[in-house]
Amino acid sequence: xxxxxxRTIGYEQDYLDKLSKYMDIRxxxxxxxxxxxxxxxxxxxxxxxxxxxxxxxxxxxxVIEGCPDLKLIASTRGGPEANIDIDAATAVGxxxxxxxxxxxxxxxxxxxxxxxxxARPLYESDRQTREGILMDMGDSSRSRANGEVELSTADRDxxxxxxxxxxxxxxxxxxxxxxxxxxxxGLIGFGVIGQTVAxxxxxxxxxxxxxxxxxxxEEIAKxxxxxxxxxxxxxxxxxxxxxxxxxxxxxxxxxxxxxxxMKPTACLINTARAALVDxxxxxxxxxxxxxxxxxxxxxxxxxxxxxHPILSIDPERVILSPHLAGSTKEVTSHHSxxxxxxxxHYLEGKHLSxxxxxxxxxxxxxxxxRGGLLFGSLK
Amino acid sequence: xxxxISARFTDEAIDFLRPHFGEIRLGGFRKxxxxxxGTKMPEEELLRETEGCEVVIVEYDPVSERVxxxxxxxxxxxxxxxxxxxxxxQAATRYGxxxxxxxxxxxVTVxxxxxxxxxxxxxxxxxxxxxxxxxxxxxxxxxxxxTSSDRAVTSEWSLAQGAPMxxxxxxxxxxxxxGLVGFGVIGQAVAxxxQGFKMKLxxxxxxVAPERVAAxxxxxxxxxxxxxxxxxxxxxxxxxxxxxxxISADEFNVMKPTAYFINTARAVIVDxxALVEALQSGKIAGxxxxxxxxxxxxxxxxxxxxxxxxxxxxxxxxxxDIPIRHSMMIAExxxxxLRGERPVSVANPEVLGRVLR
Numbered sequence: 001x002x003x004x005x006x007r008t009i010g011y012e013q014d015y016l017d018k019l020s021k022y023m024d025i026r027x028x029x030x031x032x033x034x035x036x037x038x039x040x041x042x043x044x045x046x047x048x049x050x051x052x053x054x055x056x057x058x059x060x061x062x063v064i065e066g067c068p069d070l071k072l073i074a075s076t077r078g079g080p081e082a083n084i085d086i087d088a089a090t091a092v093g094x095x096x097x098x099x100x101x102x103x104x105x106x107x108x109x110x111x112x113x114x115x116x117x118x119a120r121p122l123y124e125s126d127r128q129t130r131e132g133i134l135m136d137m138g139d140s141s142r143s144r145a146n147g148e149v150e151l152s153t154a155d156r157d158x159x160x161x162x163x164x165x166x167x168x169x170x171x172x173x174x175x176x177x178x179x180x181x182x183x184x185x186g187l188i189g190f191g192v193i194g195q196t197v198a199x200x201x202x203x204x205x206x207x208x209x210x211x212x213x214x215x216x217x218e219e220i221a222k223x224x225x226x227x228x229x230x231x232x233x234x235x236x237x238x239x240x241x242x243x244x245x246x247x248x249x250x251x252x253x254x255x256x257x258x259x260x261x262m263k264p265t266a267c268l269i270n271t272a273r274a275a276l277v278d279x280x281x282x283x284x285x286x287x288x289x290x291x292x293x294x295x296x297x298x299x300x301x302x303x304x305x306x307x308h309p310i311l312s313i314d315p316e317r318v319i320l321s322p323h324l325a326g327s328t329k330e331v332t333s334h335h336s337x338x339x340x341x342x343x344x345h346y347l348e349g350k351h352l353s354x355x356x357x358x359x360x361x362x363x364x365x366x367x368x369x370r371g372g373l374l375f376g377s378l379k
Numbered sequence: 380x381x382x383x384i385s386a387r388f389t390d391e392a393i394d395f396l397r398p399h400f401g402e403i404r405l406g407g408f409r410k411x412x413x414x415x416x417g418t419k420m421p422e423e424e425l426l427r428e429t430e431g432c433e434v435v436i437v438e439y440d441p442v443s444e445r446v447x448x449x450x451x452x453x454x455x456x457x458x459x460x461x462x463x464x465x466x467x468x469q470a471a472t473r474y475g476x477x478x479x480x481x482x483x484x485x486x487v488t489v490x491x492x493x494x495x496x497x498x499x500x501x502x503x504x505x506x507x508x509x510x511x512x513x514x515x516x517x518x519x520x521x522x523x524x525x526t527s528s529d530r531a532v533t534s535e536w537s538l539a540q541g542a543p544m545x546x547x548x549x550x551x552x553x554x555x556x557x558g559l560v561g562f563g564v565i566g567q568a569v570a571x572x573x574q575g576f577k578m579k580l581x582x583x584x585x586x587v588a589p590e591r592v593a594a595x596x597x598x599x600x601x602x603x604x605x606x607x608x609x610x611x612x613x614x615x616x617x618x619x620x621x622x623x624x625x626i627s628a629d630e631f632n633v634m635k636p637t638a639y640f641i642n643t644a645r646a647v648i649v650d651x652x653a654l655v656e657a658l659q660s661g662k663i664a665g666x667x668x669x670x671x672x673x674x675x676x677x678x679x680x681x682x683x684x685x686x687x688x689x690x691x692x693x694x695x696x697x698x699x700d701i702p703i704r705h706s707m708m709i710a711e712x713x714x715x716x717l718r719g720e721r722p723v724s725v726a727n728p729e730v731l732g733r734v735l736r
Contacts, residue, residue: 036538056538105553109576113504116495120698123505125691127513129676130683175692179700181487203575204491303519303537304511311512320511321504322543328502328551 003347003374006045007031009055009076012336019340022347022378023051030056039063046070050374053339054084061088070094071370074343075357076335078102078193078326079245086358093366095375096357097346099338101192103326107271108196110325111241112204114295115185117319118239118267120177124316128175174316180204186237187225188254189244189272190215197241198225209233212244234261239269246273254278259285269295271325286313295319349376383429384409385420386438386458392706399717404428407440419465422446434713437465444470452476453734454716456709458702460484462726472727477734479712481705482724483564485696489643490568492695493613494576496641496667500689501611503547517543550610550637552576558609559597560626561616561644562587569613570595581605584616607633613641614648623647631657640666643695647672655681658688669695 005025019025028045029037036057037045043066046052050069052059055076064070064085073080073089073096080086080098089096117123185201187194190212198208208225211233220227230253234240240262244250254268255278262268268291270277279300285291294317296310302323304310310318342355361367382400384393385407393403406428407420420428420440426449429435433451435442438458447455447470456479457466471478499505510516538544557573559566562584570580580597583605592599602625606612612634616622627650634640640663642649651672657663665687671680674693682688712722719735 030538105551109498109552110502110504113495113498113502116491117499117504120492120495120694122492122495122499122689122691122694123508125694126499126505126689127509129690129692132678132683175694176697176699177694179488179491179698181491181700200575203572303517306515306518308518311518315512319504319508321507322511322517322547324502324507324543324547327544327548329548330551330553 003050003071003377004048005051005053006049007053008037008057009053009335010332011053011076012333015336015340019343022344025051025053039066043067051343055335056083059084059089061085064088064092064094072097072346072374074339075099076102076339078104080357081245090358090361090364091366093361093364093368093370093372095346095361095367095371097339097342097352097355098357099335099342100354101196102335102338103328103331104193104196105334106328106331107193107243107325108200110297110321111197111269111271112200114269114271114297114319115180115201115239115241115267118293118295119180121175121316123319125175180206180239183207183238184209184236186211186228186233186240188212188230188233188240188242188276190220190223190225191243191245194241194243195223197243198223206239209237230258231261234258235263237266238263239267241269242272242276244272244276246275251275252278254282256281256284259290262291264289265292267291267293267295271297274298274300283309283313286317293317293319295321297321297325298323344378347374347376347378349378380434381432382434382436383432384436385425385428385440386436386456386709387702387706388436388458388709389703389706392710395707395710396713399714400434404432408438434717436709436713439465442466442471447471447474447476454479454713456480456713457726458484458705458709466726468726472730475730475733477716477722477730478726479709479716479722480724480726481708483568484705484708485698485701486564486568487704488698488701489565489615489695490572492669492691493569493615493641493643494572496643496669496689496691497552497611497613497639500639500641500665500667500687501552502549505689506686507543507547552578552611555579555610556581556608558583558600558605558612560584560602560605560612560614560648561622562592562597563615563617566615567591567595569615570597578611581608602630603633606630607635609638610635611639611641614644616644616648618645618647624650626650626653628653628656631662634663636661637664639664641668642666643669646670651682655685658685665689667691669693 003023005023006028008029008031042063046067051072053074075098184207186209188211190210209228210220210225211230217227380400381402383404433453436456462480556579558581560583562582581600582592582597583602589599625648667689669691715722
């Protein structure tokens with residue numbers, strides 16, 4: 001007898017084949033290119049279904065209470081709490097499996113991209129080059145008319161020569177920057193994403209400081225990083241990147257005090273959740289120059305409304321991207337590998353070191369009649 | 380002894396050298412910065428300022444035979460990668476004067492920039508940053524209900540077909556193949572950073588020893604294999620008669636349509652028309668360019684109109700950290716020579732036999 005499953009997310013075929021050995025798995029909704037399921041559609045789709053392989057669909061308490069057959073939720077996300085009511089699932093004995101770290105590499109590379117673009121103003125230079133601000137057309141056409149040497153780089157080694165004291169020259173001089181080499185990167189949160197960021201940053205010879213109240217010093221030191229309190233990280237780092245989970249305790253954890261503590265040459269990067277940062281404090285910090293720049297992939301309102309104050313901040317002090325740090329072409333492959341392994345281990349009754357979001361479900365009295373029926377059912 | 384410095388040179392490096400010198404004179408750009416006469420010292424001024432000096436540190440000032448022939452001059456340091464561009468090295472050799480230079484002072488600078496470019500084009504970050512700030516394409520005139528501290532929000536920009544996650548997602552660097560054309564000190568710095576991204580490394584450079592490539596986890600290949608296998612191609616070779624026009628339509632034709640081309644070296648190495656054609660026809664996924672056939676770039680340059688390219692204004696080596704690095708590199712090498720030891724980098728090593736006991 002095979003368990004019945006539906007999936008509302010893309011999944012690599014090879015791994016679907018592996019899963020098909022122990023479950024009949026049917027694509028629904030988003031997996032077919034349709035919209036996410038609403039509550040009633042979800043309840044209907046889950047009738048008689050044991051396992052829900054899900055990504056973005058919002059699983060509310062009402063859905064959970066309306067699906068007596070559901071025994072296991074398997075999320076392909078690294079942060080399933082964003083759209084699944086974990087407490088409600090736990091209360092009825094449903095374990096929530098997830099693909100921890102499926103986008104760790106994608107996010108880490110985006111964070112490094114932001115740092116490199118804040119060390120040297122890549123995007124600003126790209127815009128100015130395209131828009132002709134750095135072309136100094138007047139002066140160079142004048143010198144050509146005078147019969148002076150053409151500014152060809154094939155024969156003469158020239159580096160963007162411009163007449164000193166022209167606006168173009170001044171614009172170009174402002175594009176000089178710094179290097180990451182030898183600078184200090186501060187990480188707020190040191191889970192699998194934070195650890196991946198640290199690993200890449202170390203190859204740039206950056207010094208790594210970590211604030212993570214859930215990890216001890218020795219554990220952090222094993223990754224070649226140094227544990228520090230929040231104030232030390234904020235005041236000593238040249239770049240600070242947020243990788244903490246959003247909880248009641250971490251909302252607004254980066255506020256006026258934290259931003260004021262930063263060096264005026266330091267930069268803040270947020271690819272985690274916008275609510276970790278007090279938005280008004282950040283706007284003030286950027287306007288007043290408490291910090292040099294911010295790289296923001298997540299926003300208090302998404303899409304950013306066109307009259308949002310962040311859009312009137314000096315564009316050289318902010319990088320804005322539309323929540324893409326965790327989006328790469330490889331993420332589907334990563335979640336297929338991770339979740340298939342976690343699901344197989346669960347069904348084989350193996351201990352899960354990672355991949356179970358709510359281990360407290362084992363203590364729940366309803367577990368035996370729900371998730372408990374699947375655990376080890378393949379032995 | 381007397382020391383003269385016209386290069387950008389830090390106070391820390393000067394303090395490091397102080398024990399060797401009774402007098403340290405600052406002049407030229409180090410003392411005056413930009414002047415009406417320009418940034419380079421005229422010969423007469425340099426002769427005056429270096430009279431009686433045993434050690435001279437310049438950066439871009441021309442150093443002629445007249446300057447080098449002054450009695451008492453023992454050692455010259457030129458704070459740039461190509462000292463031959465402004466120093467008469469042959470004359471220095473004739474007078475037995477070692478010419479020190481900070482070989483690779485900008486290797487890390489350029490390597491970091493090359494990765495900045497790779498990520499900017501592959502993940503479309505330059506494009507989305509621009510669209511959010513300067514267009515209405517990605518902003519909304521309808522604020523979403525609630526904010527992202529409300530857990531019910533799925534926190535994706537949108538999942539609809541035309542949404543950013545479908546239009547602007549790109550590849551990870553991890554596990555991809557980086558192909559380097561040229562493996563000198565800059566190429567090697569790039570290779571070190573590539574290890575942090577867990578990229579596979581292949582190298583086309585007929586002049587580098589295979590052990591050097593292997594030591595950085597890479598494999599030496601011929602030109603065709605490099606261009607046809609790499610997911611990212613980055614150019615790091617010098618301009619020589621052999622490398623002018625080294626990369627043309629033949630190379631772009633064999634590249635993968637998902638591959639990216641990065642050039643922080645010199646434009647003359649690449650056939651720009653072939654590059655434009657490759658970008659327009661989708662032969663390659665995108666490119667990031669820092670160097671051009673004419674600089675500043677001319678208004679009608681076709682690269683400016685292409686959507687799948689990042690264009691920066693020759694900034695790869697533009698870092699305020701370089702003078703800090705070259706100051707200590709030169710200071711340490713001057714110290715070595717004055718104590719009778721071999722320096723780390725000298726343009727005319729044949730002179731050392733006479734100079735060091």
